[in-house]
Amino acid sequence: MLTVGINGYGTIGKRVADAVTQQPDMELAGVAKTRPNFEAQTAVRKDYPLYTAVEERVELFEEAGIGLAGTVSELVEQSDVVVDACPSGIGADNKSMYESLDTPALYQGGEDADLVDTSFNARGNYSAAAGASHVRVVSCNTTGLSRLLTPLQEQYGVEKARVTLVRRGGDPGQTSRGPINDILPNPITVPSHHGPDVNTVFPDLDIDTLGMKVPATLMHLHSVNVTLESSPTAADVRDLLREESRLFLVPESMAIDGAGKLKEFAHDAGRPRGDVWENCVWEESISMEDNDLYLFEAIHQESDVVPENVDAIRAVTETADANESIATTNETLGIGL
Template identity: 40%
Template sequence: MTTVRVAVNGYGVIGKRVADAVLAQPDMELAGIADVATDWRIKTAIGRAPIYAATAETAAGMADAGVEVAGTLHELLHSADIVVDTTPKHVAAGNVAHYREHGVKFILQGGESHKTTGHSFVAQANYASAIGRDSTRVVSCNTTSIVRVLGALRDAGLLLRARGVLIRRATDPWESHEGGIMNTLVPEPVIPSHQGPDAQTVVPDLDLVTIAAKGAHTQTHSHFWTIQLTRQATREEVLDAFRKAPRIAFIRMSDGLVALNSTIELMRDLGRPRGDMWEVALWEDLVTVQGDELFLTYQVFNEAIVVPETIDAIRALTGLAPDAAASMTITDATFGMRKEFLAAGGGTA
């Protein structure tokens, strides 16, 4: 089997998950991890893969902190076929010239703009247009969920237009001690919020508008959608469209999954690594159809949802899999992706 060597630059919230996912793939090798940190975050990677200093200036400090450094990012890129950049927002854009200079393919995350790579990626929607490219950008967690959910309806011939309200988490849980908001809710200052136009970089003909606000919580995002269907439809037709779509899993109020935190606790009880949820968690019992209108709500685990998309993007750029179905089959099997978290009537699915 052909394998590709993957470098991960940035070992934070997304980077550590991408590194884990690469290690689980039968057709990928983790060439190394680059970072600038000297604290517990990078120290948890010791022994898992070679560690490199992302800049020459930080190498000595990392070594002094007890992190054995195999070299700098420059050396790591020489030994890799592709690099996944999961550094903080806007840092990655500054690394692009370095990647191009080394002739290595690269994947950015949703914090960077579409124009940085000229291509934005969600596996089920536009895998084919990413095949063989030098670079792509895996869109943000919320945008990924929008493309998955609206894409399911579009593929079923049911989507006319969509209007959504997003309540975003204030900050990632690990850094909530550094800031965030408390006892308030902060609307984004522009309508449409950026998620709608961002989804259109993947599927240009989507007719959607998003409105967003930041809430005083750190666990996951929630979405509320009013959707105009192309015709009058039944609830079962809509549910069937979601059942056929990849990476959407049903949850139910009737199972006691009544809030964001209850779903997070379920992921832990299911033994998910880090409590991660890679699927969009759609409340099945709240899906409501009235004639040609659809109303629904779902949950997005912002720390993990883009990781399987990143793995598929690696395969697309390097030609490891010929199409989305082939790549997603491997990815979803290695992740243990589900269509339901709990079987109807009780028990795990």
């Protein structure tokens, strides 16, 4: 049984914590918070041992009537693996603590790639994380791109990928984010950070990316063009992608015209928090022009990295191979719409 601690209990951390509790080979050591807000209170309601991320703030929790199990270093000490889901840059600050307590750590996509031994995507490079001490689960967008490009590369070869990412401005709870009435090239420079980030998983893949931000919170949307090294039909590509467990091909018959209905579908399907762990590829959009593949896909930024974090825990501890881990994670979470 692997004991897993979660440091940073926000959008990503709380979802990873819930996912860990569903794994047959893992137990949650606890979660660390800096303050006794609604998320801390929810953790307590779920019986997750709560640790303070800042030692001097013990009193804040006491005043709020929240009992603490200890401090974050005690959480890390008793964990076989710690998942750092702190805001971008804080993971780097925490690295020395994980090292001093000799605990392997997973970081998220907001951290720099050079912080870690390897960046990680379960379908793309699972085995690269074997025995590593510091692993970065790539960002939501890079996770989505890696899942899509891996089967295309394996089956047809990728000559060049070009992707425009229409990014949500912030998550639903991030009230200070924007834009609220604009359409931004973001970053304005080309390529955006996503292409180089994909190269942390596939060093040799030729990919250019452009990013935008729009006034939406639900999902990101990718407009994808991949020049393949062979010329399958669109039907061939649909069949190939349909076989991928973390790609959901949105059928025309569902009449899902965008992220709003995708999220509604996820809620109707009983998904926790309306999470959509899979890339959502519109089946009708999959088109071939000579060697050029075109498609649209939507990525639920709050949740697609959650199964990847679970798999990365098994990858660093070498307790399962990629296929075993992906199958267990998919089954326990209920992945497959």
